[in-house]
Amino acid sequence: MEVGKKRAVSFLLGLLSWGVALVFFFPIFWMVLNGFKEEIDANTDPKLVFDPTFDRFDEVTSQTQGLLGFREAFMNSVWAVSISTILVLVLAVPAAYALAIRPVAKWRDVLFFFISTKFLPVVAAILPLWIIARELDLLNTRLVLIILYTAMNLPLAVWMLRSFFSEVPKELIEAAQIDGAKLRGQITSVILPIVAPGLAATALLCVIFAWNEFFLAVQLNPVDGSTIPIWVTSNVSTRGNFLAKLSAASTLATLPVVLAGWLAQKRMIRGLSMGAIK
Amino acid sequence: MAEVRYENASRIYPGTDIPAVESLNLDIPDGELLVLVGPSGSGKSTALRMLAGLEFVDEGSVYINSEDVTLTPPQDRDIAMVFQNYALYPNMTVQANMGFALKQQGVAKPERAERVQEAARILDLEPYLDRKPKNLSGGQRQRVAMGRAIVRRPQVFLMDEPLSNLDAKLRVQTRTELADLQARLGVTTVYVTHDQVEAMTMGHRVAVLKDGILQQVDRPRTLYSRPVNLFVAGFIGSPAMNLVEAEAGGPDGVRLGTLALPLDEQVAHELAAREPGTYTLGVRPEHLQLASEGIAGEVTVVEELGSESYVHVAVEHQGGSLLLVVRAEGETMTQRGDNVQVSCRGPVHVFASNGERIGA
Numbered sequence: 205m206e207v208g209k210k211r212a213v214s215f216l217l218g219l220l221s222w223g224v225a226l227v228f229f230f231p232i233f234w235m236v237l238n239g240f241k242e243e244i245d246a247n248t249d250p251k252l253v254f255d256p257t258f259d260r261f262d263e264v265t266s267q268t269q270g271l272l273g274f275r276e277a278f279m280n281s282v283w284a285v286s287i288s289t290i291l292v293l294v295l296a297v298p299a300a301y302a303l304a305i306r307p308v309a310k311w312r313d314v315l316f317f318f319i320s321t322k323f324l325p326v327v328a329a330i331l332p333l334w335i336i337a338r339e340l341d342l343l344n345t346r347l348v349l350i351i352l353y354t355a356m357n358l359p360l361a362v363w364m365l366r367s368f369f370s371e372v373p374k375e376l377i378e379a380a381q382i383d384g385a386k387l388r389g390q391i392t393s394v395i396l397p398i399v400a401p402g403l404a405a406t407a408l409l410c411v412i413f414a415w416n417e418f419f420l421a422v423q424l425n426p427v428d429g430s431t432i433p434i435w436v437t438s439n440v441s442t443r444g445n446f447l448a449k450l451s452a453a454s455t456l457a458t459l460p461v462v463l464a465g466w467l468a469q470k471r472m473i474r475g476l477s478m479g480a481i482k
Numbered sequence: 483m484a485e486v487r488y489e490n491a492s493r494i495y496p497g498t499d500i501p502a503v504e505s506l507n508l509d510i511p512d513g514e515l516l517v518l519v520g521p522s523g524s525g526k527s528t529a530l531r532m533l534a535g536l537e538f539v540d541e542g543s544v545y546i547n548s549e550d551v552t553l554t555p556p557q558d559r560d561i562a563m564v565f566q567n568y569a570l571y572p573n574m575t576v577q578a579n580m581g582f583a584l585k586q587q588g589v590a591k592p593e594r595a596e597r598v599q600e601a602a603r604i605l606d607l608e609p610y611l612d613r614k615p616k617n618l619s620g621g622q623r624q625r626v627a628m629g630r631a632i633v634r635r636p637q638v639f640l641m642d643e644p645l646s647n648l649d650a651k652l653r654v655q656t657r658t659e660l661a662d663l664q665a666r667l668g669v670t671t672v673y674v675t676h677d678q679v680e681a682m683t684m685g686h687r688v689a690v691l692k693d694g695i696l697q698q699v700d701r702p703r704t705l706y707s708r709p710v711n712l713f714v715a716g717f718i719g720s721p722a723m724n725l726v727e728a729e730a731g732g733p734d735g736v737r738l739g740t741l742a743l744p745l746d747e748q749v750a751h752e753l754a755a756r757e758p759g760t761y762t763l764g765v766r767p768e769h770l771q772l773a774s775e776g777i778a779g780e781v782t783v784v785e786e787l788g789s790e791s792y793v794h795v796a797v798e799h800q801g802g803s804l805l806l807v808v809r810a811e812g813e814t815m816t817q818r819g820d821n822v823q824v825s826c827r828g829p830v831h832v833f834a835s836n837g838e839r840i841g842a
């Protein structure tokens with residue numbers, strides 16, 4: 205009786221999670237599916253069975269309508285995202301060390317300051333940002349996005365890395381000190397390998413946020429040097445149907461993030477500090 | 483080869499008023515295995531960490547080989563430490579763990595491998611050199627932690643309760659191996675434990691700490707037979723010494739009820755010169771015996787340990803009931819509820835009301 209009941213419950217729970225997962229996944233699935241359709245099919249009755257075609261993908265990637273080509277936008281995104289993410293990590297690792305492992309005086313205040321920089325809505329800051337960017341001749345450059353994405357992700361990265369760093373057993377660092385490791389050796393040989401999964405998770409979030417960032421890009425960088433999200437919207441045309449094209453473009457825009465997620469996940473599942481202590 | 487010296491060394495943790503270690507004076511000659519023992523929170527780890535350079539020395543100094551290292555960072559002290567939880571680097575193999583310190587010193591790879599191999603041979607770790615710590619048993623991890631210390635051939639070994647994560651049997655076995663290894667290597671060692679049996683069996687000398695204050699440092703034998711105060715008397719020895727408050731002082735000697743207790747000559751002499759008053763008497767269980775004559779009492783518990791047994795006897799004392807633990811050889815025929823007589827055959831320790839021992 206009991207066992208049967210338990211089985212029924214776990215079956216129902218399983219069903220429920222599949223249901224929820226499907227609800228979340230369906231729009232994505234439909235987007236990908238639409239990308240392989242003719243415009244006419246995408247815009248009429250929803251159809252599951254159709255002749256798949258790559259034409260929409262060809263159209264969105266090769267077409268030079270408007271000012272922004274796919275290749276160009278893609279490279280701009282890759283630059284802005286990768287450089288800003290690397291900068292964020294390079295700056296956040298020492299910050300996290302100073303906040304978690306050898307806490308500086310008033311580290312709580314410092315930590316709070318970091319997060320407080322996110323209190324102001326970006327919309328409220330956009331005008332001064334725009335003016336500063338104009339004065340420095342940075343409008344429509346990759347550089348302005350690199351700077352802003354770094355600034356945007358840094359507080360988050362510091363917070364995340366701080367909590368990962370503070371999970372490194374104190375004795376391990378002390379053991380490294382006694383073994384004669386200087387600060388650099390302690391960080392590279394002992395701390396970083398242990399926080400690698402946390403580093404991967406942090407990097408992934410930075411990549412996702414920077415890759416999907418739209419508002420700053422559209423305000424400060426609408427023409428040259430713009431990024432994939434802007435390119436996606438450039439496929440919204442004022443005349444005729446564009447749903448299939450937009451789906452194809454969105455699918456392409458999503459792929460790199462999915463790839464990054466998959467790569468990061470492989471590092472993340474490695475156990476944290478297994479076997480270090482006791 | 484090194485001597486270690488603490489000179490009035492104190493540590494006051496930020497945000498606390500009471501020193502965790504207060505004015506510690508300790509001289510450790512070259513090659514000695516000195517055990518720091520004391521109850522939890524007595525400052526053993528703090529004292530050890532001050533020597534390691536992991537804890538700031540607020541007052542006084544610490545010397546290694548008559549060189550003042552009070553402000554020297556741990557990297558430059560040439561010491562090795564075994565942590566209670568081993569603190570093995572989880573991302574490195576056993577070999578890399580053991581060779582890490584040598585690598586930091588810039589020892590060339592072939593020599594490093596050779597020295598790691600040698601330490602692994604001593605500790606029976608050869609089959610595990612390529613494993614990660616998480617794939618080792620607790621005892622093997624403990625040996626890797628030891629190995630990491632001995633490959634370095636440091637001036638001083640520091641060990642903070644290195645056996646406390648092992649099961650009882652392995653702990654006893656490892657403790658003898660460790661003492662033997664230390665003697666063979668001849669490296670000055672400071673060993674922290676809260677287990678007084680471990681302290682007594684391993685230490686060349688044992689330093690007893692309480693509330694950050696050094697109570698006594700002596701050879702185990704002396705610590706046992708001449709505890710300087712009530713705390714050491716109660717802490718050292720298992721089962722603990724019987725401690726009884728009684729009227730004494732003056733020329734009458736010491737009595738427990740009707741029983742006259744034997745005293746060392748010196749103790750008797752000093753006691754005779756003192757004012758009569760309340761003193762604490764200390765009697766080891768092995769100095770009491772069940773006899774045909776003595777103080778009468780009733781047996782409450784009998785602990786049979788095979789080669790010996792401990793009989794708990796409730797006797798009447800100063801209008802109340804007092805429990806005495808009496809050691810008996812081999813088996814006893816005694817049972818709970820028996821009425822027995824207890825007599826005393828060994829010298830009794832006497833402590834003044836401030837806890838100090840009377841008579842050197």
Ligand SMILES: Nc1ncnc2c1ncn2[C@@H]1O[C@H](COP(=O)(O)OP(=O)(O)OP(=O)(O)O)[C@@H](O)[C@H]1O
Pocket residue numbers: 495496498502520521522523524525526527528529676
């Ligand atoms: N980082 C710290 N900050 C403040 N007080 C501390 C700190 N570390 C230890 N103490 C205090 O200092 C005293 C001594 O601690 P210590 O760790 O040296 O004791 P111990 O003898 O090693 O005890 P145990 O057997 O439990 O390990 C304790 O009262 C403890 O609460």
Ligand SMILES: [Mg+2]
Pocket residue numbers: 526527528642
């Ligand atoms: Mg301790």
